[in-house]
Amino acid sequence: MQRNADRSNDLPRFFTESGVEIPSVTADQMREIDRIAMEETGPNLFQMMENAGRSLALMALDFLGREWRKARITVLAGGGGNGGGGICAARHLANRGIAVSLCLATERLGEVPAQQQGIFQSTRGKEIDPDHLNRTPADLIVDALIGYGLTDAPRGTAVALIGWANGSGTPILSLDLPSGLDAATGVAYGEAIRPQATLTLALPKRGLHPDRTGPLFLADLGIPEETYHRAGVAYTPPFGNRFYIPLVVR
Ligand SMILES: NC(=O)C1=CN([C@@H]2O[C@H](COP(=O)(O)OP(=O)(O)OC[C@H]3O[C@@H](n4cnc5c(N)ncnc54)[C@H](O)[C@@H]3O)[C@@H](O)[C@H]2O)[C@@H](O)CC1
Numbered sequence: 716m717q718r719n720a721d722r723s724n725d726l727p728r729f730f731t732e733s734g735v736e737i738p739s740v741t742a743d744q745m746r747e748i749d750r751i752a753m754e755e756t757g758p759n760l761f762q763m764m765e766n767a768g769r770s771l772a773l774m775a776l777d778f779l780g781r782e783w784r785k786a787r788i789t790v791l792a793g794g795g796g797n798g799g800g801g802i803c804a805a806r807h808l809a810n811r812g813i814a815v816s817l818c819l820a821t822e823r824l825g826e827v828p829a830q831q832q833g834i835f836q837s838t839r840g841k842e843i844d845p846d847h848l849n850r851t852p853a854d855l856i857v858d859a860l861i862g863y864g865l866t867d868a869p870r871g872t873a874v875a876l877i878g879w880a881n882g883s884g885t886p887i888l889s890l891d892l893p894s895g896l897d898a899a900t901g902v903a904y905g906e907a908i909r910p911q912a913t914l915t916l917a918l919p920k921r922g923l924h925p926d927r928t929g930p931l932f933l934a935d936l937g938i939p940e941e942t943y944h945r946a947g948v949a950y951t952p953p954f955g956n957r958f959y960i961p962l963v964v965r
């Protein structure tokens with residue numbers, strides 16, 4: 716059965732459309748790159764989260780196509796860095812007049828996600844409780860519940876929201892990785908989001924198997940080459956003249 720299979724010996728490789736290979740990272744390696752950025756080189760966490768959220772909003776707009784103005788979007792967000800990126804995207808989408816509903820899995824937000832929530836509260840977007848989800852029609856769901864911080868099966872409201880989103884029949888865009896998957900191995904500890912597409916951040920996470928992510932895209936967080944090199948990651952900027960790019964996975 717695929718759900719809980721150990722897939723660590725079957726890791727995908729990631730390439731740009733022009734065939735340049737992009738290194739993949741475990742959660743620990745990505746955490747170290749984040750640490751070097753935050754403590755040594757910049758950008759700081761708020762700046763990276765802003766870049767993540769804006770690219771996520773842009774990808775949602777591209778996904779919706781010409782009908783984007785009429786779209787209704789539900790953003791599901793957790794309390795960590797992944798949730799913060801989702802809340803930021805919710806603001807950018809609400810700023811464009813889209814009907815955005817933000818549903819938080821927890822009231823305990825980290826400091827930077829809480830700042831994002833504070834800004835969102837000045838938009839026309841609405842914050843809704845999980846028990847209002849079925850009364851809130853959506854054309855697109857954004858999954859920003861859990862990112863590379865997951866270490867065991869999703870619990871509590873997060874797992875209820877994963878189940879609701881999967882059963883909704885509405886397309887889902889996942890931020891960084893489908894919530895519920897382990898970033899390094901791609902193993903699902905329990906129920907995991909089944910997205911239409913995934914926007915991963917900075918570098919692809921090792922466990923992003925294409926059968927679990929849908930089409931995979933990579934967003935630029937604005938981290939300089941030097942930061943990756945200090946972390947021991949051979950990195951050449953893959954973005955060309957864009958801020959998010961499709962990845963080819965083999
Ligand atoms: N440089 C980067 O890579 C950046 C990463 N960012 C995002 O931040 C994420 C990492 O942030 P964090 O380390 O805060 O971790 P996450 O946000 O991935 O996970 C922590 C949160 O997930 C929820 N959670 C974790 N385990 C759970 C469980 N078993 N059941 C239910 N809920 C659970 C809780 O809300 C917790 O606060 C990345 O995946 C990425 O999306 C961005 O914030 C910007 C910078």
Ligand SMILES: [K+]
Nearest residue numbers: 861890892894
């Ligand atoms: K996610």
